[in-house]
Amino acid sequence: MNVLIVYAHPEPQSLNGSLKNLAVETLRSLGHEVKISDLYAMRWKAMADAGDFSDRAYPDRLRYAGESKHAYLGGSQSADVAAEQEKLLWADAVIFQFPLWWFSAPAILKGWVERVYAYGFAYGVGPHKGERWGDRYGEGNLLGRRAMLSITIGGREPHYSDRGVNGALDDVLWPIQHGTLFYPGMAVLPPFTVYQADRLTPEGWEKAADAFRERLSRLFIDEPIPFRRQNGGHYDGQQVLKDGLGAGASGSRIHLLQAGEPAERPVGEIATTERRAV
Amino acid sequence: MNVLIVYAHPEPQSLNGSLKNLAVETLRSLGHEVKISDLYAMRWKAMADAGDFSDRAYPDRLRYAGESKHAYLGGSQSADVAAEQEKLLWADAVIFQFPLWWFSAPAILKGWVERVYAYGFAYGVGPHKGERWGDRYGEGNLLGRRAMLSITIGGREPHYSDRGVNGALDDVLWPIQHGTLFYPGMAVLPPFTVYQADRLTPEGWEKAADAFRERLSRLFIDEPIPFRRQNGGHYDGQQVLKDGLGAGASGSRIHLLQAGEPAERPVGEIATTERRAV
Numbered sequence: 001m002n003v004l005i006v007y008a009h010p011e012p013q014s015l016n017g018s019l020k021n022l023a024v025e026t027l028r029s030l031g032h033e034v035k036i037s038d039l040y041a042m043r044w045k046a047m048a049d050a051g052d053f054s055d056r057a058y059p060d061r062l063r064y065a066g067e068s069k070h071a072y073l074g075g076s077q078s079a080d081v082a083a084e085q086e087k088l089l090w091a092d093a094v095i096f097q098f099p100l101w102w103f104s105a106p107a108i109l110k111g112w113v114e115r116v117y118a119y120g121f122a123y124g125v126g127p128h129k130g131e132r133w134g135d136r137y138g139e140g141n142l143l144g145r146r147a148m149l150s151i152t153i154g155g156r157e158p159h160y161s162d163r164g165v166n167g168a169l170d171d172v173l174w175p176i177q178h179g180t181l182f183y184p185g186m187a188v189l190p191p192f193t194v195y196q197a198d199r200l201t202p203e204g205w206e207k208a209a210d211a212f213r214e215r216l217s218r219l220f221i222d223e224p225i226p227f228r229r230q231n232g233g234h235y236d237g238q239q240v241l242k243d244g245l246g247a248g249a250s251g252s253r254i255h256l257l258q259a260g261e262p263a264e265r266p267v268g269e270i271a272t273t274e275r276r277a278v
Numbered sequence: 279m280n281v282l283i284v285y286a287h288p289e290p291q292s293l294n295g296s297l298k299n300l301a302v303e304t305l306r307s308l309g310h311e312v313k314i315s316d317l318y319a320m321r322w323k324a325m326a327d328a329g330d331f332s333d334r335a336y337p338d339r340l341r342y343a344g345e346s347k348h349a350y351l352g353g354s355q356s357a358d359v360a361a362e363q364e365k366l367l368w369a370d371a372v373i374f375q376f377p378l379w380w381f382s383a384p385a386i387l388k389g390w391v392e393r394v395y396a397y398g399f400a401y402g403v404g405p406h407k408g409e410r411w412g413d414r415y416g417e418g419n420l421l422g423r424r425a426m427l428s429i430t431i432g433g434r435e436p437h438y439s440d441r442g443v444n445g446a447l448d449d450v451l452w453p454i455q456h457g458t459l460f461y462p463g464m465a466v467l468p469p470f471t472v473y474q475a476d477r478l479t480p481e482g483w484e485k486a487a488d489a490f491r492e493r494l495s496r497l498f499i500d501e502p503i504p505f506r507r508q509n510g511g512h513y514d515g516q517q518v519l520k521d522g523l524g525a526g527a528s529g530s531r532i533h534l535l536q537a538g539e540p541a542e543r544p545v546g547e548i549a550t551t552e553r554r555a556v
Contacts, residue, residue: 010327011340046324046385049288062289065432065476102391102461103453104382107324111385137443154343158516165415165508165517167452167530174445175381175453183380198343230443238436239443251529252445 001220002033004091008098008109010040015152015197015205020097022209023150026216035087039108045080046111052078069119077118084116093146093219094186099197100153103172113180122184130237131267137178138229140185146224147181148189149173150212152197160195169193170225174252178227187224189215226257233265279498280311282369286376286387288318293430293475293483298375300487301428304494313365317386323358324389330356347397355396362394371424371497372464377475378431381450391458400462408515409545415456416507418463424502425459426467427451428490430475438473447471448503452530456505465502467493504535511543 005023009016020036027034037044045051050062057070071077077085088094098106105113117123122142126135135141153160160169170177173191181188192215194200194208215222228234228241236242245261246254283301287294298314305312315322323329328340335348349355355363366372376384383391395401400420404413413419431438438447448455451469459466470493472478472486493500506512506519514520523539524532 010325010342013339040325040327046389047288047318048379048384049318061291063476064288101326102388102395103457104388106326107385107389107392110380110382110388111324113380114385117380133437133443156517158518159411161516161518163519163524163532165411165513165519165533167456167533171449171530172453172457175450178445179381179450198341235443238439239434240436240439241441241443246441251531252449253529254441255443255445 001092002035002090003027003219004087004094005034005036006039006094006096006109006112007036008039008096008106008112014099015194015200016097016099018205019150019152019194019208019212022212023095023097023216026213027219030217035090037084037087037112039112042080044108044112045115046108048111048114052081052115054078065119065124069124072118072120078115081115081118084112085118085121088116088142088145091145093148094181095148095150095219097150098152100151100172103166105176117180117184125184131233131235132231133239135185136183136230138182138185138227139231140183143185145186146189146219147186148215148219149176149181149191150193150215151191152194154198155195157193157195168251171252177225178252178255182225182227188227189219189222189224228255228257229264229266231267233262233267279370280313280368281305281497282313282315282365282372284315284317284372284374284387284390286317286374286384286390292377293472293478294375294377296483297428297430297472297486297490300490301373301375301494304491305497308495313368315362315365315390317390320358322386322390323393324386326389326392330359330393332356343397343402347402350396350398356393359393359396362390363396363399366394366420366423369423371426372459373426373428373497375428376430378429378450381444383454395458395462403462409511409513410509411517413463414461414508416460416463416505417509418461421463423464424467424497425464426493426497427454427459427469428471428493429469430472432476433473435471435473446529449530455503456530456533460503460505466505467497467500467502506533506535507542507544509545511540511545 007020024034048064053067053071055076058066098109125140128134158164159166162168177188192212234245241254248258285298302312326342331345331349333354336344376387403418406412436442437444440446455466470490512519512523519532526536
């Protein structure tokens with residue numbers, strides 16, 4: 001299988017760098033093809049601005065989404081953006097390796113999302129009609145791929161437990177896991193995490209490395225987080241979860257499928273984007 | 279009062295640009311002093327890397343937090359970072375004006391947080407002992423200031439309602455409002471929002487402008503979101519919310535004070551950072 005690693009850390013000798021190297025070595029030894037986007041080494045342009053568009057549809061005023069659509073459809077995207085989209089389409093799985101800074105992805109990685117996730121590529125895909133609001137959240141151009149976050153965290157695990165002061169980890173990661181990975185169609189595996197990352201001992205590294213190898217060996221086996229497909233019949237015409245669903249959960253977890261609920265009833269036309277699931 | 283506006287949009291003629299201009303005009307007409315950090319115009323360096331440190335404590339390997347602490351305490355931070363910290367300390371209120379891109383702040387604004395929120399300035403403040411885990415979440419160097427997000431959103435309001443497919447807005451904003459604004463001590467006002475921002479009609483603009491003026495006129499009056507102070511006796515020694523608290527809520531809302539709960543019992547030493555509340 002093809003695995004893309006999107007890696008964001010400025011220091012090759014960091015824990016993130018070591019995890020990235022371990023992932024490359026492990027995945028290749030398992031027979032996978034691996035590509036890496038080392039954002040800091042690439043000096044990835046994180047700022048989304050007019051410099052992204054050589055052929056403007058609206059010269060007077062920058063409307064980023066409109067220019068993004070024009071460039072994507074017209075083939076005038078900047079080369080670095082198009083190259084990353086090709087890698088995503090090549091990949092069967094995408095691993096994001098980064099430190100959790102201020103409870104979200106590093107700016108350089110956010111900037112990768114903002115420039116690579118073009119209109120027509122990652123959003124603005126598929127018809128909007130009634131209960132079907134585009135091909136997203138379980139549909140989209142990246143359908144059939146799996147994604148996993150591998151994150152290093154300075155804080156302690158209890159601080160991110162269900163009642164921990166930082167907020168439950170899956171709530172902290174919601175904008176990324178649901179809003180950025182599941183949105184264009186990827187199946188999202190539970191995150192791999194290393195807590196107290198700044199204080200890792202040699203023994204701690206060995207444990208983390210073993211655990212990471214185990215997760216990597218199961219990359220195409222483990223069950224993804226059971227997010228509800230937007231167009232699976234769960235949400236109404238206002239994209240609000242229908243009454244009676246999610247009764248056993250609260251907060252963001254209402255958006256996960258639960259035992260005992262009716263089977264999915266896909267709405268609207270068949271998703272325009274199909275690909276065999278891996 | 280002193281108000282800092284941190285503004286992140288590449289196009290002056292954008293809705294964000296117009297809201298920013300309206301805020302400046304309105305606040306000044308109310309007699310406030312206003313400073314603006316226009317991140318795109320400043321070509322703010324969003325990447326946190328070795329280039330931020332002219333005087334390295336650890337030359338062999340970049341440990342960003344360690345260098346941040348060394349530079350902050352030793353006075354060798356880069357000039358742009360120090361200038362932003364001065365603005366934050368000067369401010370009585372901070373307004374963040376930005377488009378919600380992929381459910382979080384634009385990369386350039388994330389990069390402002392990552393570089394300006396130095397160790398010793400925004401985190402790593404105060405003693406860590408037992409139930410007191412530093413001066414954060416309602417304590418810290420920015421105590422006494424108010425913060426408010428003013429965000430433009432492409433999607434529709436129901437999509438961000440309690441059961442909306444994107445997740446409830448306050449859950450989407452949790453990493454920012456709780457994890458980034460409340461963390462160093464600011465009181466966080468409910469966000470000002472403009473939905474369907476790409477489709478705003480002239481009438482829609484007038485309504486939004488009126489609503490924004492109203493929020494701005496109440497900037498120092500409105501009640502902040504009642505986040506629990508970490509060191510207010512609500513959390514145990516593992517920073518986990520104590521049993522019996524938050525019973526009327528779920529998800530991230532357990533971290534908001536509720537009627538009927540015992541009064542705060544501050545723990546540990548008096549917070550080392552004090553300032554009159556505004």
